[in-house]
Amino acid sequence: MKRKLFISILPVVMTALLLAGCGQTNDTSSGDRQPVQGSENIKQENAESLMAVYEALDASPSGRIAIKLSTGEPGSNYLRTDLIGDFVMSFDDPTIVECNTAYGGSRSNTAMHYQVAEDHGYTAIANVDIMDENGSMTLDVKGGDNLTKNYVGENFANYDYYVILSHFKGHAMAGFGGAIKNISIGIASSEGKAHIHSGGTGGSMWGGDQDAFLESMAEAGKSVVDYLNGNILYINVMNRLSVDCDCDGSPSEPDMHDIGILASFDPVALDQACVDLVYKAEDGQSLINRIESRNGLHTLEQAEKIGHGAGKRCICVFERLHSQCFSLHGEKKLGIAGIFAGSAGACFLSP
Numbered sequence: 001m002k003r004k005l006f007i008s009i010l011p012v013v014m015t016a017l018l019l020a021g022c023g024q025t026n027d028t029s030s031g032d033r034q035p036v037q038g039s040e041n042i043k044q045e046n047a048e049s050l051m052a053v054y055e056a057l058d059a060s061p062s063g064r065i066a067i068k069l070s071t072g073e074p075g076s077n078y079l080r081t082d083l084i085g086d087f088v089m090s091f092d093d094p095t096i097v098e099c100n101t102a103y104g105g106s107r108s109n110t111a112m113h114y115q116v117a118e119d120h121g122y123t124a125i126a127n128v129d130i131m132d133e134n135g136s137m138t139l140d141v142k143g144g145d146n147l148t149k150n151y152v153g154e155n156f157a158n159y160d161y162y163v164i165l166s167h168f169k170g171h172a173m174a175g176f177g178g179a180i181k182n183i184s185i186g187i188a189s190s191e192g193k194a195h196i197h198s199g200g201t202g203g204s205m206w207g208g209d210q211d212a213f214l215e216s217m218a219e220a221g222k223s224v225v226d227y228l229n230g231n232i233l234y235i236n237v238m239n240r241l242s243v244d245c246d247c248d249g250s251p252s253e254p255d256m257h258d259i260g261i262l263a264s265f266d267p268v269a270l271d272q273a274c275v276d277l278v279y280k281a282e283d284g285q286s287l288i289n290r291i292e293s294r295n296g297l298h299t300l301e302q303a304e305k306i307g308h309g310a311g312k313r314c315i316c317v318f319e320r321l322h323s324q325c326f327s328l329h330g331e332k333k334l335g336i337a338g339i340f341a342g343s344a345g346a347c348f349l350s351p
Contacts, residue, residue, distance in 0.1 A: 046261075050087045050235070053263045059233050063160025066097045067126060068182060070167065071117045072246035073105055077254075079167050079237060081121035088125045091163075095127040099153045099186065101247065102193035102205065131155040132189035139227050143306045144219035146200040146212050150184075151192030152224065161231045164267070168236040168274045170243035170287050173197075174214065175296020177245050178274055179234040179267035180303060184220035196220050211298055218303040221267065225308065234270050235263040238277065243290040256283040268309025272300055 067088050072078020088094055096117070100108055107113040110133040117128045131153025141147040164182050171177040174185075185193055197205035199212025225232060238259035244251035259277050264270040275291065278284040291297065303309055 046083055046239075047086050049261055050083060050237070051090065053261045054087060054235060057233060057263050057265065059265075061091065061161040061163065061231075061233070064158065065091045065094045066129075066159035066162045067091070067094050067165055068097050068162055068186060069122075069165045070182065070186060070246045071096075071098050071107060071113065071120060071122060072167075073107065073249035074116060074119065075249040076244075076246040076251055077167065077169060077240035077242055078120060078246045079165065081125055083237070083239075084165060085121075085125045087165075093127070094163075095129050095159065096122050096125075097129045097131050097153070097155070097159070097162075097187075099132040099188060099193070100130060100190045102190040102197070103247070105247070105249070108190065129155055129158075131158075131187075132191075136189040136191050139223040141219050141223045142226060143222070144200075144216075145302075145306075146216045147196070147219045147223075148200075149195075150220040150223040151189050151195055152187045153189050156187060162228060162233075164232060164234040166234070166236050167240070167246055168238045168271075169241055169245060170290040171245040171294070171296075172248065173294060174217065174245075174299065175291040175294035176271075176275065176278075176287070178236050178271040179264075180217060180221045180271050180299055180308075183224045183232075183267060184217040187224055188220060192220070210295060214295065214299045215302040218299050218308055219306060221303070222306055222308040225267070233263065233265055234267045235261065236270055236274050237261050238274055241278070241284075241287055243286050252286075255286050256281055266309045268300060268303045275300070 069079055069084070088096065098107075098113065098117070100110060100113055102108070106116050110130050113130050114123075114128065117123055117130075122128055132155075133153075135154045136151040137154050137156055139150040139152055141150050162183075164179055166177070166179050166182040166186075168178040169176065171181065174181055185196060188196055194205050195202065196216045197208065197213055199208045199216050201208060201212075238261065240254050241256050241258065242251040242254045256278075259274075259281065262270055262273055264273075275297065278287050278291070
């Protein structure tokens with residue numbers, strides 16, 4: 001279906017905070033791209049942009065605050081504390097939460113996982129809780145085609161509000177990982193991860209039906225959102241845009257530029273906005289190929305089908321000036337507000 005985008009200028013004046021430039025991309029006739037210098041050395045203005053995009057949401061988290069991020073395998077593109085440290089420490093007594101992996105690696109064992117969290121600097125900026133160190137708790141899944149239950153870390157219910165801080169990037173199985181993956185696979189216990197990967201069958205994590213796996217991520221994520229009943233927000237950081245996930249300790253070097261930081265109360269809108277920005281990017285073909293080769297967009301399709309996401313606004317801070325922002329595919333109307341260079345704009349999808 002052809003999409004129409006309507007751009008309007010909001011009456012409020014917003015100051016743009018642009019992310020630092022990250023080098024140039026050199027195209028070759030063979031279609032290969034030279035690696036782009038990413039944000040290994042995060043600059044302070046990026047940390048300020050993260051705070052700005054959060055503040056633009058005008059959220060009011062209270063009680064026991066959980067910051068859900070991926071601690072990342074050693075050697076991966078996990079979110080560095082130079083970027084997120086000030087933001088995390090801006091909350092009152094925050095806890096960074098994670099769950100163990102189900103695939104081996106350095107984070108499949110709780111003691112090893114805590115060591116990785118320390119090595120990556122997370123214990124210096126917050127408490128850290130590996131939520132499934134004592135097992136799982138069960139959430140009901142409503143309206144799913146594959147799952148009726150979702151198994152999350154036992155300590156999941158110990159927190160009143162969740163800030164989902166995700167590194168948007170590619171993924172070897174899901175095509176891409178963002179907010180939906182972070183609240184499904186990310187909050188699932190190691191037992192729950194295997195359950196989602198198997199498409200709810202309890203079979204092999206690796207040999208199951210691909211679409212059932214993608215659908216199960218959307219369904220598990222919805223169960224988390226339903227349980228929290230609005231006490232959750234989402235931020236996606238679009239830097240170090242490798243085709244590989246932070247669960248990969250030897251990821252492919254990114255061959256596209258950093259894009260920016262986006263935030264929303266709607267994980268479906270947020271991930272779709274990130275996907276649209278990748279498709280719009282002149283140097284995004286490698287990540288597009290990864291997404292399409294895994295049918296990654298099907299996760300978003302399933303999320304919409306089961307009513308996951310409410311079409312709320314998405315606030316964006318971009319690295320470069322974009323003349324428009326982008327919204328959901330399909331017939332659902334969605335407003336996305338974006339911070340641009342010198343002004344604010346809003347896009348609305350018309351079916």
